[in-house]
Amino acid sequence: MRRRKLIKKAALGAVGSATAGSVVQTQTANQTADRTANQTADQTTSPNSTAKIAATQPAIEWRMATSWPEGQGITFRSAVDFCDRVAAMTDGQFIITPYASGAIAPALEVFEAVRSGEVECGHTSSLYYIDKNPALVFGTTVPFGLTPYQQYAWFYYGGGEAAMTKLHDPFDVVVFPAGSAGIQMGSWTNKEVETVADLAGLKMRITGFGAKVMQRLGVETVALAGDQIYAALEAGTVDAAEWQSPQTDEQLKLYEVAQYCYYPGWWEPGSTYKLVINQAQWQQLPKAYQSILRSAAAAANLTTLADFDAASGEALQRLVDRGVKLKPYSIEIMEAAQRTTFELLEESARTDPTFKALYDQWRQFRRQIFQWNQINELSFEQFSLQSQSASL
Amino acid sequence: MRRRKLIKKAALGAVGSATAGSVVQTQTANQTADRTANQTADQTTSPNSTAKIAATQPAIEWRMATSWPEGQGITFRSAVDFCDRVAAMTDGQFIITPYASGAIAPALEVFEAVRSGEVECGHTSSLYYIDKNPALVFGTTVPFGLTPYQQYAWFYYGGGEAAMTKLHDPFDVVVFPAGSAGIQMGSWTNKEVETVADLAGLKMRITGFGAKVMQRLGVETVALAGDQIYAALEAGTVDAAEWQSPQTDEQLKLYEVAQYCYYPGWWEPGSTYKLVINQAQWQQLPKAYQSILRSAAAAANLTTLADFDAASGEALQRLVDRGVKLKPYSIEIMEAAQRTTFELLEESARTDPTFKALYDQWRQFRRQIFQWNQINELSFEQFSLQSQSASL
Known part of the structure; x- marks a missing residue:
């Protein structure tokens, strides 16, 4: 609920501020050490406790350019869900605001907006950018190629992640698959x-x-x-x-x-959507936030496809009835x-x-x-x- | 790397300490307020900043009973990966240590150990417990039923999550699907x-x-x-x-x-593994940690299946060659x-x-x-x- 409010505020605030960047809250080593000492004194311990106190994570705001019109349903919802997940996992500390296509970058220029650092991250399809490098097609979908689940097996356990990282490195972006539309209709x-x-x-x-x-x-x-x-x-x-x-x-x-x-x-x-992150922004993130983005993207891979499949079952029935x-x-x-x-x-x-x-x-x-x-x-x-x- | 060390330490520490529970670090409202004031003074702001400082999340340690022998490969690895993900996302604050079957609960009694509060959580298959309630079969796999991806479409967008929550409520546990073995061999x-x-x-x-x-x-x-x-x-x-x-x-x-x-x-x-959490323990978790467990489980649903599929492709080739x-x-x-x-x-x-x-x-x-x-x-x-x- 609070998340919705934050998004609204952030979106309004950003109007007319095209270069609003990330807000990284820094803290000195001393502050961290003081806090750790306070909390250790206060904490319950047990024989097998390995408890240690992490530094409070910084408050960060990012903007996400997407290639999707806001009304398109599942694809834009996939980007929103991803951002909601990140906000919930960081207790509202890491806020990513998704924008529909055209709002902060044209639909087919999301990759370029992220690469140049104009926006911190994007949600798009690599297929739109195969002119930059034809091999990008393997990261989205190849006709008669892998189904969504095969695509994920390839990415996570079949060498795909390393291949995709190598392919995107020269563009100064980090990418993760973040949702699939499944095998398309026809x-x-x-x-x-x-x-x-x-x-x-x-x-x-x-x-x-x-x-x-x-x-x-x-x-x-x-x-x-x-x-x-x-x-x-x-x-x-x-x-x-x-x-x-x-x-x-x-x-x-x-x-x-x-x-x-x-x-x-x-x-x-097996059309796979991509979370694209500007490399300099990625490197500034605390490790925990990097892990949260990775897991949120992996979760999106599954739930977007589940969303498409459940909705398609119902919609196909209505189409046949018509x-x-x-x-x-x-x-x-x-x-x-x-x-x-x-x-x-x-x-x-x-x-x-x-x-x-x-x-x-x-x-x-x-x-x-x-x-x-x-x-x-x-x-x-x-x-x-x-x-x-x-x-x- | 650090994570591996923590697991080892925790596992050793727990020997002979069958009731080692969770370590929840509490902090007073004043401490939190102090910290917030310090950090706000130090932070960079921007026109659209909605930055707020979350309370430092508590250090928590849980034990996870699993139904899997340690040497069994992918299934135990799925539980380990899940715990690693949670540790990484919380910067080492929320540590869940997975134990092989028999170490802290027998393979087929994981559900009971979690229900009774003897351990905080478990990784198991609901199919082992269909004597408690035959409808548990829908949460794992039904012969000629749903494939893994259909199972997830049902869970996340087809009414499955609500049905499963209702089914598990009387047992005082919260469950999430957390990995699938895919369509089995034969x-x-x-x-x-x-x-x-x-x-x-x-x-x-x-x-x-x-x-x-x-x-x-x-x-x-x-x-x-x-x-x-x-x-x-x-x-x-x-x-x-x-x-x-x-x-x-x-x-x-x-x-x-x-x-x-x-x-x-x-x-x-579509044999689906389950993360089972003691309800009282679940309710004590900060909302952010609940979200992290949810997303880690969703990610496990995808990556475990990807692991099985990639490994099966290679292994089948070797079996045919033999x-x-x-x-x-x-x-x-x-x-x-x-x-x-x-x-x-x-x-x-x-x-x-x-x-x-x-x-x-x-x-x-x-x-x-x-x-x-x-x-x-x-x-x-x-x-x-x-x-x-x-x-x-």
């Missing part, structure tokens, strides 16, 4: 698409690496912001459009202007798209040694975890998620 | 099992709800600790045995005494096992209103999320995890 359209030939000349709203794959398959890709998609589908200036998940697609009312939804969203099987026709992509299209994806990855690997090192490591990890998940996850879900079992 | 055997008739009279090591299902299918179930399984399979006193995951099954060297491994482990599709034959359960067996599972759930629901309320809510959630994951997760994995795609 593509809305009124045009049935069954073969690769049907893709030729199709005008489709799609961005990132997925757009590159579609282009090779003959699609004319268009980059549109979320709030422009409805009008474009309605006017027929695009034939097809992908956005995110049943719940967010429903918010845009895409079901009113497109009757089919093709699945799965093979272009983004008459949306769900159609699977044909094997022909899936195979062509996968082949094209790996051609593109191989091309980057041939010309870029940094990309190649990451790609080789990632591909080896992918092969092993696919074999394992084929045995446990796929075989289980093939049986239990089928309509008859699912209706129990 | 069953080791030398006897080919293709039909339900083949199950009749089979002697199998299996525990929990899965054992009840197997019994109805004619299996003679045996409860054995992990370190007894190898000898039992070797001597033929059991025909089959399930344990956990490729990596932990490999540690037990089960591949030396059984040539087949049947998959998937449909009896435990000549283990992986065999899928037949549809006949899967269908009979699923039917039996839901018969057992319905029976409990008919006689137990608490169980029925939870079951109805859980089943409705399961139906919705299964429909969604059928569209996105299953359709994607059916294509991308198949051997040809997986080998890219």
